[in-house]
Amino acid sequence: MNSSSDPRSLAGRVALITGGGSGIGLGCARELVSVGATVVLAARNVDRLSSAAQELRTLATNGAEVVTVACDVTNEDSVREACEKSAAVGLFTMVVANAGYGTGGPIHLTSLDDWNGVIGTNLTGAFLTIKHAVPHLSANGGGSIVAVSSIAGPVTHRFMTPYDVSKAGLEMLVRQTADELGCRNIRANAVRPGLVPTDATEAMVNYPPVVDDYVSQMPLGRVGTTEDVGRLVRFLLSDESSWITGTCISVDGGHHLRRGPNIEPFMEMALGEARYPAGPSN
Numbered sequence: 001m002n003s004s005s006d007p008r009s010l011a012g013r014v015a016l017i018t019g020g021g022s023g024i025g026l027g028c029a030r031e032l033v034s035v036g037a038t039v040v041l042a043a044r045n046v047d048r049l050s051s052a053a054q055e056l057r058t059l060a061t062n063g064a065e066v067v068t069v070a071c072d073v074t075n076e077d078s079v080r081e082a083c084e085k086s087a088a089v090g091l092f093t094m095v096v097a098n099a100g101y102g103t104g105g106p107i108h109l110t111s112l113d114d115w116n117g118v119i120g121t122n123l124t125g126a127f128l129t130i131k132h133a134v135p136h137l138s139a140n141g142g143g144s145i146v147a148v149s150s151i152a153g154p155v156t157h158r159f160m161t162p163y164d165v166s167k168a169g170l171e172m173l174v175r176q177t178a179d180e181l182g183c184r185n186i187r188a189n190a191v192r193p194g195l196v197p198t199d200a201t202e203a204m205v206n207y208p209p210v211v212d213d214y215v216s217q218m219p220l221g222r223v224g225t226t227e228d229v230g231r232l233v234r235f236l237l238s239d240e241s242s243w244i245t246g247t248c249i250s251v252d253g254g255h256h257l258r259r260g261p262n263i264e265p266f267m268e269m270a271l272g273e274a275r276y277p278a279g280p281s282n
């Protein structure tokens with residue numbers, strides 16, 4: 001499958017990255033173009049995709065191209081078209097199912113819209129991405145899929161239930177994909193980032209009671225970078241990891257060794273006593 005003898009090279013291959021215009025998705029794209037992969041950035045905000053593409057073209061090596069496609073991962077036709085576009089660009093063998101977001105709130109006050117929005121994007125969106133990508137990967141002799149989960153996949157985060165459930169489901173989706181499609185030389189793995197400063201986490205990163213709690217639970221004592229995650233994703237997409245499938249790998253400074261983050265100060269500020277249903281405490 002590799003056009004180069006260097007197992008780290010991704011030259012001549014195409015990667016679809018959902019949510020590739022910002023944050024962790026863009027960090028993955030930077031790593032991939034630097035080893036020659038052509039990337040297809042798929043998201044809703046086309047202006048942001050264009051400026052990401054402009055930056056990535058300055059980093060591209062070995063003939064790597066950068067393509068953008070407007071895509072809403074909650075819309076099946078839109079995802080199918082993004083996969084078709086990826087296949088039209090070249091040898092489509094790699095997928096980064098990264099699009100996602102979270103909400104904060106107690107279970108008893110979580111609206112059905114918030115629940116459906118998070119599950120629809122993070123879990124159903126990844127399902128649609130994998131569903132429509134795998135026929136192309138299979139036709140191309142196989143490939144590698146990486147889903148961006150979270151420390152929230154295995155570890156509870158009070159007041160973030162839709163997000164945690166979406167990531168736990170995503171990890172089972174990855175294992176299902178790995179088990180069912182290994183026979184087509186398709187690998188599937190998840191990465192579990194800890195706290196990384198991005199648009200999505202700006203409020204947490206800028207609120208000392210929360211960010212300090214995160215860092216206090218990390219043996220390596222610092223928040224992550226998009227490069228920390230991108231390098232792991234690049235490894236999982238490359239032939240260097242050709243016997244690794246069905247795993248979920250933490251990239252979180254060791255946070256998973258300790259307890260989940262405490263975002264209660266946000267909830268207390270926003271809701272006071274209403275953050276819990278009325279009733280006696282134990």
Ligand code: NAP
Binds near residue numbers: 046150194199200
């Ligand atoms: P981000 O910069 O806000 O990236 C999220 C991306 O998802 C955006 O580019 C957004 O683009 C895209 N997206 C959202 N809904 C979409 C939809 N319906 N269709 C297509 N694209 C959609 O935040 P991030 O932190 O990099 O998050 C990326 C992933 O990492 C998420 O899955 C998140 O759960 C995960 N993660 C992040 C952290 C962290 O600390 N940052 C930790 C663990 C896991 P558009 O708005 O243009 O569509």
